[in-house]
Amino acid sequence: MVYKKLEEYIVKLRGEKTPYFLLQGQTKLNDPSYYPFQKDMLPVQCTFQDETPETLSGYTSGERSIILPQNNYWFKAKGIGIPSGVSQPIFKGGKLFSYFLSNARVGSGKIIWGFSSYEEAKEELFWMQKANEIGVPASRPIGLGIYNNIVVMDFENRRSLFQYLNDEKTDVFIDFSKKHREMMGACVFCRGTSDIRVDEILYPFMFPTIRKILETRDCEAYLMWLGSSCGYNLRLHHDGGMTHGTRQRRIGLITNSHLANHTLGELNTGTTDYHLSGEVNSKLKKLELIFLSYVMNPLPYAKSLGMKRFQDWGISDFSIQETTSIPYRDYINGYFYDENKLINFTKAFMKGLEKGYYRRKILNIDEKQKKNMLYKLVDLKHKLWKIYNIPQGLQRGVRYIKAIISSKSVQKPYIEKINKLAYKKID
Numbered sequence: 001m002v003y004k005k006l007e008e009y010i011v012k013l014r015g016e017k018t019p020y021f022l023l024q025g026q027t028k029l030n031d032p033s034y035y036p037f038q039k040d041m042l043p044v045q046c047t048f049q050d051e052t053p054e055t056l057s058g059y060t061s062g063e064r065s066i067i068l069p070q071n072n073y074w075f076k077a078k079g080i081g082i083p084s085g086v087s088q089p090i091f092k093g094g095k096l097f098s099y100f101l102s103n104a105r106v107g108s109g110k111i112i113w114g115f116s117s118y119e120e121a122k123e124e125l126f127w128m129q130k131a132n133e134i135g136v137p138a139s140r141p142i143g144l145g146i147y148n149n150i151v152v153m154d155f156e157n158r159r160s161l162f163q164y165l166n167d168e169k170t171d172v173f174i175d176f177s178k179k180h181r182e183m184m185g186a187c188v189f190c191r192g193t194s195d196i197r198v199d200e201i202l203y204p205f206m207f208p209t210i211r212k213i214l215e216t217r218d219c220e221a222y223l224m225w226l227g228s229s230c231g232y233n234l235r236l237h238h239d240g241g242m243t244h245g246t247r248q249r250r251i252g253l254i255t256n257s258h259l260a261n262h263t264l265g266e267l268n269t270g271t272t273d274y275h276l277s278g279e280v281n282s283k284l285k286k287l288e289l290i291f292l293s294y295v296m297n298p299l300p301y302a303k304s305l306g307m308k309r310f311q312d313w314g315i316s317d318f319s320i321q322e323t324t325s326i327p328y329r330d331y332i333n334g335y336f337y338d339e340n341k342l343i344n345f346t347k348a349f350m351k352g353l354e355k356g357y358y359r360r361k362i363l364n365i366d367e368k369q370k371k372n373m374l375y376k377l378v379d380l381k382h383k384l385w386k387i388y389n390i391p392q393g394l395q396r397g398v399r400y401i402k403a404i405i406s407s408k409s410v411q412k413p414y415i416e417k418i419n420k421l422a423y424k425k426i427d
Helices: 003-013 118-133 160-167 172-176 198-206 214-237 280-294 300-310 340-360 367-387 398-409 412-421
Strands: 018-024 024-027 041-044 056-060 065-070 073-080 090-092 096-101 140-155 182-194 246-249 251-257 263-266 270-273
Touching: 003 056, 003 118, 018 340, 065 340, 073 398, 096 172, 118 140, 118 182, 140 172, 172 412, 182 412, 198 214, 198 263, 198 340, 198 367, 198 398, 214 270, 214 280, 214 340, 214 367, 246 280, 251 280, 280 300, 280 340, 300 340, 367 412
Parallel strands: 096 140
Antiparallel strands: 018 041, 018 056, 024 140, 056 065, 065 073, 073 182, 090 096, 140 182, 246 251, 263 270
16 A cells, blocks of 8 residues: 555656666576566667667656566666657667767766666665665665667767757767777666655745645654654764765766655655765765755755754865755745745754764654655645646756746746645645
């Protein structure tokens, strides 16, 4: 029953399923019983120049992954291509044509577009297993898949790639015939009890009218519980000698220690995404706590409050360039939106985060309250996304969502719709 309810939440958060296909490939599985396909078949998201195989479908999880319901857990296939758009890998003549970025602001900085390298996939499975062994409620590793048939062209970063793909003169197959190289790519398989991301259900707290829909004290209690649970999860990583994932790159620091990598069920939270994990030290502990407080966090003033509360040491020697963080700015028209009215929600989350990390304590609230708050927040986000005409499956993070809302909030019809929603109580 709980699982079926969580799938209802996923539908509201992610929208329609996205297509994927099965191609022949190689798998290395820890436990084949959890793999939903034949051992020699790999899921992939691409477009076809040859005959298209049977179309299957799954829910999106990030930009290059799908999740599938399997009994009482979610099966996740990560790094299986790109679901749509001009940068989709192309399958032709038994080969997958994609791109290689040498200076990307994700992962190692050197990535096969849509996929992982074999070494990256192995490393992610290693640290995921390590997290499970030290008691973190993390995704459980199933294994990896190997694409032996990838052909790539080289680009520096996303910008240069999309400049090339959006040029009307571009003919990718002519260019592939002139300059290409073959690589081995990989994907990661894991399972978890939920794939709802904590950041997804925080967006309703951007709007002051939430106080007319939900009880303020219930919101603050839920946010304190959520913060303490996420903080405790991070502390388990650090006590076990590992990071959730923060590394120094040429562009600066990049991190996986943020709310989009904490998953949320009806009663508990967990963690996912371990491709940046490694051994921890005192500086990385502090950084990961600071990053967890505000990166991918849409709560008002999250960055300024998080930095103030947790930055009790200087980080001026570091060049911070997390790929998912943004500088604070007002993003909703002032006469409609007053962030000062919502700052107590952010303070409640930060207080919980502090207790969870420093005191190793998850604050208790009633189980029924947890379930009710999760359902109401998911439903409210679903309604807000409809008002702003944002695709339900969009998971691009705080910067992109704020830009969309900012461009529309100055228009009176959107303000009226939000205010009208405030008087429709969610049962």
